[in-house]
Amino acid sequence: MIQIKDLHKSYHMGSNSLHVLKGINFNVKEGELVSIMGSSGSGKSTLLNILGMLDEADTGEYILDNVPIKNLNEKIAAKYRNEFLGFIFQSFNLINYKSALDNVSMPLYYKGIKRKERTEKAMHYLQKVGLAEWSHHLPSELSGGQKQRVAIARALASDPKVLLADEPTGALDTKTSYEVMELIQGINDEGKTILVVTHEDDIAHMTKRIVNLKDGIIIDDSKVEQVRASLHV
Amino acid sequence: MFDLERWQEIFETLSKNKLRTFLTGLSVASGIFILVILLGFSKGIENGVKSQFERDATNRIAVRTGVTTKGYKGLNPGRYIQLKNSSFEAVEKKYDEFFEYRTKDYPIWGANITYNNETGNYRVRGTLPDNQFIENADIGSGRFINQSDVEGSKKVAVIGNKIKTDLFKGEDPINKNLQVYGMNFKVVGVFYDPGGDREEGQVYIPVSTAQKVFNAGENIRNMAFTVKMADNFNEAVIQSNAIAKGIEEQLKEIHVVAPDDVSAVRVFNTLEEAEKIYSLIATIRAVFWFVGIGTIIAGIVGVGNIMLIIVKERTKEIGIRKALGALPMSIVGMILQEAVFVTMFAGLFGLVFGLGLLELAGPYIQSDFIKYPQVDFNIALTTVFLLVFAGALAGFIPAYRAAMIKPIDALRDE
Ligand SMILES: Nc1ncnc2c1ncn2[C@@H]1O[C@H](COP(=O)(O)OP(=O)(O)OP(=O)(O)O)[C@@H](O)[C@H]1O
Ligand SMILES: [Mg+2]
Numbered sequence: 001m002i003q004i005k006d007l008h009k010s011y012h013m014g015s016n017s018l019h020v021l022k023g024i025n026f027n028v029k030e031g032e033l034v035s036i037m038g039s040s041g042s043g044k045s046t047l048l049n050i051l052g053m054l055d056e057a058d059t060g061e062y063i064l065d066n067v068p069i070k071n072l073n074e075k076i077a078a079k080y081r082n083e084f085l086g087f088i089f090q091s092f093n094l095i096n097y098k099s100a101l102d103n104v105s106m107p108l109y110y111k112g113i114k115r116k117e118r119t120e121k122a123m124h125y126l127q128k129v130g131l132a133e134w135s136h137h138l139p140s141e142l143s144g145g146q147k148q149r150v151a152i153a154r155a156l157a158s159d160p161k162v163l164l165a166d167e168p169t170g171a172l173d174t175k176t177s178y179e180v181m182e183l184i185q186g187i188n189d190e191g192k193t194i195l196v197v198t199h200e201d202d203i204a205h206m207t208k209r210i211v212n213l214k215d216g217i218i219i220d221d222s223k224v225e226q227v228r229a230s231l232h233v
Numbered sequence: 234m235f236d237l238e239r240w241q242e243i244f245e246t247l248s249k250n251k252l253r254t255f256l257t258g259l260s261v262a263s264g265i266f267i268l269v270i271l272l273g274f275s276k277g278i279e280n281g282v283k284s285q286f287e288r289d290a291t292n293r294i295a296v297r298t299g300v301t302t303k304g305y306k307g308l309n310p311g312r313y314i315q316l317k318n319s320s321f322e323a324v325e326k327k328y329d330e331f332f333e334y335r336t337k338d339y340p341i342w343g344a345n346i347t348y349n350n351e352t353g354n355y356r357v358r359g360t361l362p363d364n365q366f367i368e369n370a371d372i373g374s375g376r377f378i379n380q381s382d383v384e385g386s387k388k389v390a391v392i393g394n395k396i397k398t399d400l401f402k403g404e405d406p407i408n409k410n411l412q413v414y415g416m417n418f419k420v421v422g423v424f425y426d427p428g429g430d431r432e433e434g435q436v437y438i439p440v441s442t443a444q445k446v447f448n449a450g451e452n453i454r455n456m457a458f459t460v461k462m463a464d465n466f467n468e469a470v471i472q473s474n475a476i477a478k479g480i481e482e483q484l485k486e487i488h489v490v491a492p493d494d495v496s497a498v499r500v501f502n503t504l505e506e507a508e509k510i511y512s513l514i515a516t517i518r519a520v521f522w523f524v525g526i527g528t529i530i531a532g533i534v535g536v537g538n539i540m541l542i543i544v545k546e547r548t549k550e551i552g553i554r555k556a557l558g559a560l561p562m563s564i565v566g567m568i569l570q571e572a573v574f575v576t577m578f579a580g581l582f583g584l585v586f587g588l589g590l591l592e593l594a595g596p597y598i599q600s601d602f603i604k605y606p607q608v609d610f611n612i613a614l615t616t617v618f619l620l621v622f623a624g625a626l627a628g629f630i631p632a633y634r635a636a637m638i639k640p641i642d643a644l645r646d647e
Binding site: 052054075078081083094097102106154 | 555558637
């Protein structure tokens, strides 16, 4: 599903330049649930943003579902973001003036799906994350955990091939974190490929594989025994 | 542009961001409103000045005489120059092709006029039928003096509206007899004059009748003509100046007056005055346009500013939309369509509101110098479109820039 070879990325600020990713190599197969760990500043978000096509690498190869992602024009990039990728952010990134339902509908709108079908699908995914009754509430009327579940529903709405989550539990308390992880595990059980960036060991152990980043390179990459979040809830 | 889904999305955004929509709309609407009022008043002042001036025909040449101040060809100064029917006929004959209307007058000031028990002193003017047009008199009822009145020296009178009010007290004066110094005159018409009370306090009678009943023989007091207007205003001024000068020379010759005697024969040319008024009106108009264009520029800058702020405020949202698969052009389109819709709607609202106010309040403005404030609808509409276009243009640049940056940079915006 994802193949990465010798990926490099630097940030330039004035005359300074910061080499953040220093040759990343790794592959993710369909249906995997991978966590990316590492200390703050190690380049986890940078890597995930490149995988999510929100940012571009300087050099290196990135192949998503057999399509090389390199110098794509905006039209194709938008199509891939819409159809291949679902993003879940630490700070939720919901549109604050739209209801939960309308937020979940957004990717479907950009997919060109008509209103009626859009609403039905969005409702289906809201149901899936257990927020059907909250469909007409604004994000400001929801708790952190609820907001993240709306964001997960939104990421799922266009049925992407890969789900990318950057510290999805970073802004949540432990109990809510486990609920969100339970949801993510459930989605993975259905076969979706998921990458989760996290700081927390317990969260990482709820995935099936942990990739450890340090100073822009992978220092460890190993399969783990998955801990079911439902045991904690 | 006519994508229904797109419009639904836009109406939703607008209605869920009411304050932003309202403030944008308000600034556009008030700009257009101010402009409409401004242009309306400019036109009102123009109308007022023109109507002050349009008491009489603008292309009028009038002749009056006085006393000579210089001796000439053996004649002493201090001689009163008396115009005669023959003087009028000579001028009329010489310039006939240039004239539109002509009149010779024999007026009496402060003539005693009576109807039933009401009496008063008014000016009685013996005149020709053409004077109706030279004086811009409007016939309210009945008719003006006609040619057969003049030929038959009939004792008929056309009275001003003020006399009707003063003496007839609401009675219909047509075909009633009034007395001028005790002589019966039949009223055949009532007139209004844009000159107001001063002109409406007059009685017109045929000049031939006036000469008879006031024992004036062949004498007339003054004469007036209107010159056919050349198409071009400047040409008309030049032409009527030349005619005025020619008439003055001709009359001085007939009545043996020194060519440089300025008080014995005086020829007034209103077109020359008109030129001054028109240039005054042009100045007023220019000043208002200057202020108006200033207002539009301020409006454009304002709309541009609002667009910048809106795009800035929505940068993160733009990042989210891009992350979800929005095309840059769909984002630019969304922002522009919103901007165009709001400015258009608000602009038209300001336009209608301004026009409505002028329409309602205009008639209540009682001033000699402001009359019927009104706005050329097309000009106002053009301004609205100009603002809409400027708003779209001002919005395009930041919207395009925001839509083209990497989604992650847009998302990072706080
Ligand atoms: N837009 C940017 N411009 C400049 N430097 C950046 C930018 N984004 C990230 N960095 C730097 O790159 C390095 C890696 O950042 P990144 O966000 O990938 O770290 P991270 O592993 O996600 O850290 P955290 O756990 O704190 O989220 C950091 O030193 C950060 O300061
Ligand atoms: Mg991070």
